[in-house]
Amino acid sequence: METVVDDAASVEFHAFFERHYAELSRLAHLLTGEPDAADDLAADALLALWHRWDRVRAADHPAAYARGVVANLARTRVRTAVRERRRVALFWSQREEKTENPDVAGVVDVQEALRRLPFRKRACVVLRHAFDLSEKDTALALGVSVGTVKSQTSKGMAELQRLLGTREAQKQVHAAVARSGEAAGRNR
Numbered sequence: 001m002e003t004v005v006d007d008a009a010s011v012e013f014h015a016f017f018e019r020h021y022a023e024l025s026r027l028a029h030l031l032t033g034e035p036d037a038a039d040d041l042a043a044d045a046l047l048a049l050w051h052r053w054d055r056v057r058a059a060d061h062p063a064a065y066a067r068g069v070v071a072n073l074a075r076t077r078v079r080t081a082v083r084e085r086r087r088v089a090l091f092w093s094q095r096e097e098k099t100e101n102p103d104v105a106g107v108v109d110v111q112e113a114l115r116r117l118p119f120r121k122r123a124c125v126v127l128r129h130a131f132d133l134s135e136k137d138t139a140l141a142l143g144v145s146v147g148t149v150k151s152q153t154s155k156g157m158a159e160l161q162r163l164l165g166t167r168e169a170q171k172q173v174h175a176a177v178a179r180s181g182e183a184a185g186r187n188r
Contacts (some may be wrong), residue, residue, distance in 0.1 A: 017046055020063055024070050025181050031074035041077065045069040087141055113163040120144070121156030128153050 024032045024045055029038035047070055049056050059065050114122050120142070127138040128149070138153075 009053055009057070012057060015055075016049075016062065020066055021046065022064055023063075027067060027070050028074055032077055034077075041070060041073045045073055079188055109164060110160075113160050116163060117156050117159055120148075121152045121159065122132060124149050124152040125156040125160065129157075140141075170180060 021042055025038045026043035028041035028045075029035050031042065032038065042097060049062075049066055056062050056065055114126065117125065123142055124138060127133045127141060128135070133141065135146045135149045135153075138149045142149070144152075
């Protein structure tokens with residue numbers, strides 16, 4: 001008997017999906033301004049609806065319920081993007097520091113080595129050594145624990161030493177990334 005109910009619910013949900021997916025995707029696009037994210041948000045909303053399908057189909061206006069789920073997901077996505085932009089802006093200092101006789105080859109080597117690191121190790125190394133953030137501030141910026149910052153920074157620096165073939169990787173990273181950050185800040 002339960003299979004019949006599940007089959008009926010599945011057929012009903014499939015019909016709901018076919019009727020409302022394009023509309024929900026369009027709504028997500030208009031709310032976020034991101035056409036690529038719109039389909040993902042609509043799909044995530046419909047997945048959430050499927051998990052609560054018994055409650056959704058019992059609602060007076062299931063389509064309105066679905067629109068509310070899309071709106072909440074879009075709001076979360078926009079808030080996350082705003083937070084991310086604020087974090088990025090925090091790290092770009094407005095100070096102008098002049099470097100005399102920059103080691104361009106060294107900067108290029110360090111940047112290439114940094115690109116080869118996984119993102120979290122790279123972020124920890126750059127925030128700690130190029131931006132002189134504390135372990136606590138780095139953890140806060142990346143949304144990880146202080147222990148994770150410590151381990152990822154240590155592993156990242158070890159990997160950079162291996163890639164650069166020098167024991168002075170920390171000094172090179174600090175100097176090279178700081179110089180490249182200055183150039184990027186002036187070119188914005």
